[in-house]
Amino acid sequence: MWQVSFLTIRCNINTSPVSQFTLQARIKKSKPDFHMAAKSEEAKELYIRILEKLRQNLGDDKIKEGIFGAMMEVQLINDGPVTIDYDTQS
Secondary structure: OOOOOHHHHOOOOOEOOOOOHHHHOEEEOOEEEOOOOOOHHHHHHHHHHHHHHHHHHHOHHHEOOOOOOOOOOOOOOOOOOOOOOOOOOO
16 A cells, blocks of 8 residues: 555546645544634645645646635545544533
């Protein structure tokens, strides 16, 4: 599992990177705490740098981008052992 980098695959895939500050959450009691997440301007700069690197490595035509910080509705298909389901009801 995870024996190659996304960049080494170089297949015919379009990619849409999504900024997700919630990845940096810590759980305090039953609530997420985002104090460790980067501030908005710093996060936006990091996101832009990641987009630039992806374009350099995969090509402009493979990278699709939205608006940083925009409210969006996304669908997720989990494929791997990295999703954590935090159930506060049990």
